[in-house]
Amino acid sequence: MRKLFLDHALLRTGWARDVAIDVEGGTIRAIRMQALPEGRERLAGITLPGLPNLHSHTFQRGMAGLAETRGPQGDSFWTWRQVMYRFLGQLTPDDVEAIAAFATMEMLEGGFTALAEFHYLHHDRDGRPFADVAELSGRIAAAADETGIGLTLLPVLYTQGGFGGVAPNEGQRRFINDIEGYFRLVEGARKAAGFLDDAVVGIAPHSLRAVTPDALERALAAASEGPIHLHIAEQVKEVEDCIAWSGQRPVAWLLDHAPVDKRWCLVHATHLDSAEMHGLAAADAVAGLCPITEANLGDGIFEGVEFLAAGGRFGVGSDSNIEISAAGELKQFEYSQRLKRRARNVLAQRDGESTGRALYTGALAGGAQALGRHVGALEVGYRADMVVLDAAHPALAALSGDRWLDAYIFVAGKAAIDQVIVAGQTVVTEGRHHKRDAITARYAGTMAHILA
Numbered sequence: 001m002r003k004l005f006l007d008h009a010l011l012r013t014g015w016a017r018d019v020a021i022d023v024e025g026g027t028i029r030a031i032r033m034q035a036l037p038e039g040r041e042r043l044a045g046i047t048l049p050g051l052p053n054l055h056s057h058t059f060q061r062g063m064a065g066l067a068e069t070r071g072p073q074g075d076s077f078w079t080w081r082q083v084m085y086r087f088l089g090q091l092t093p094d095d096v097e098a099i100a101a102f103a104t105m106e107m108l109e110g111g112f113t114a115l116a117e118f119h120y121l122h123h124d125r126d127g128r129p130f131a132d133v134a135e136l137s138g139r140i141a142a143a144a145d146e147t148g149i150g151l152t153l154l155p156v157l158y159t160q161g162g163f164g165g166v167a168p169n170e171g172q173r174r175f176i177n178d179i180e181g182y183f184r185l186v187e188g189a190r191k192a193a194g195f196l197d198d199a200v201v202g203i204a205p206h207s208l209r210a211v212t213p214d215a216l217e218r219a220l221a222a223a224s225e226g227p228i229h230l231h232i233a234e235q236v237k238e239v240e241d242c243i244a245w246s247g248q249r250p251v252a253w254l255l256d257h258a259p260v261d262k263r264w265c266l267v268h269a270t271h272l273d274s275a276e277m278h279g280l281a282a283a284d285a286v287a288g289l290c291p292i293t294e295a296n297l298g299d300g301i302f303e304g305v306e307f308l309a310a311g312g313r314f315g316v317g318s319d320s321n322i323e324i325s326a327a328g329e330l331k332q333f334e335y336s337q338r339l340k341r342r343a344r345n346v347l348a349q350r351d352g353e354s355t356g357r358a359l360y361t362g363a364l365a366g367g368a369q370a371l372g373r374h375v376g377a378l379e380v381g382y383r384a385d386m387v388v389l390d391a392a393h394p395a396l397a398a399l400s401g402d403r404w405l406d407a408y409i410f411v412a413g414k415a416a417i418d419q420v421i422v423a424g425q426t427v428v429t430e431g432r433h434h435k436r437d438a439i440t441a442r443y444a445g446t447m448a449h450i451l452a
């Protein structure tokens with residue numbers, strides 16, 4: 001049992017001071033406000049529920065910065081993908097684990113306490129399955145165990161290279177499974193993640209481009225519970241190709257052909273018409289926004305204002321991990337809307353509401369839903385996942401209440417993070433992960449051999 005005493009905390013009911021929290025088995029067992037500090041371990045500063053990261057490919061952290069040089073023919077998402085395929089083509093299981101450890105360490109330092117890893121790198125470099133088909137799922141789980149981040153593991157189904165049964169290309173050989181192979185993989189992923197006491201395993205059809213309707217249907221039929229994530233409508237070309245294939249836009253097709261509900265997270269969902277937007281909101285599915293990556297890849301701008309006005313649910317993900325920051329994703333989401341609308345404070349829902357508070361609480365709820373975890377609130381029965389901001393940071397020092405969140409998101413970012421606690425265990429102190437030196441040294445060695 002860990003008995004904490006928090007100076008300031010963001011509870012469901014709002015800001016509170018002198019909060020006593022009892023944690024046992026990783027879970028919050030009791031909360032009291034206006035408590036006394038005696039016999040408790042003090043958490044000085046401003047404690048927030050940790051933010052879930054609802055979408056990532058950890059291995060891509062290793063190529064961050066390697067696709068920012070202009071190529072001969074006009075760079076796009078699709079040329080970036082070629083660079084990405086070349087990079088992943090070299091990775092060994094040890095590389096995958098070392099990069100995942102580094103990325104998840106940075107997620108914790110960046111204010112994310114749980115992760116949905118959209119994991120599609122399954123096979124060996126020659127495209128042949130490993131002796132253990134879930135070898136690389138196991139490496140992701142091992143990295144999560146090393147850094148302490150909460151894990152929702154999403155083994156990805158990838159059966160084709162493009163709409164209408166296009167054969168996979170060389171660069172995709174490490175991803176491909178038929179449906180029977182996929183069932184073995186999911187089974188293997190469950191075993192591989194089973195040693196983590198609270199891992200969740202869901203499913204993830206990669207995209208409508210990468211799965212046949214038949215495989216999609218069979219994967220859904222076999223998954224009676226747990227999260228379901230897929231990439232959708234990220235690029236205009238993808239929307240056009242979907243229309244050419246089916247006569248429908250991607251989200252319209254999905255809403256017509258799959259039982260989309262609360263278990264679903266539609267990652268990106270950038271290009272929606274109004275009917276798709278309202279359909280997605282009405283389905284209570286989560287829009288999995290990855291604003292920094294979407295900006296980096298030139299995807300387009302999600303219609304956040306209309307979606308939130310329709311009651312839509314959202315969370316954020318670090319996706320390509322080009323930059324890892326919970327506050328940064330929320331800031332980029334709001335800024336994309338400001339640039340598009342030439343207006344300010346557009347994602348707050350009411351007059352007088354702080355934009356930072358609206359973004360943070362929205363992404364907590366949507367993120368927790370997408371990860372299928374009891375996280376996202378400092379409340380009895382929830383995982384004790386907390387991010388403690390430094391109340392003395394110059395950007396926060398003279399402030400209080402929601403202004404702290406505005407200053408965290410729009411001003412200081414992750415530099416304001418002091419401690420991070422996952423399932424009641426402190427993993428970051430003074431902004432540094434406890435295993436930073438060892439994980440960083442291993443990552444540096446890994447990158448040196450990959451880029452040699």
Ligand code: NGQ
Binds near residue numbers: 297
């Ligand atoms: C991915 N990433 O799977 O890593 C994708 C690129 C694809 C993003 N969509 C590959 N941001 O979509 O085919």
Ligand code: ZN
Binds near residue numbers: 056057231267
């Ligand atoms: Zn992705």
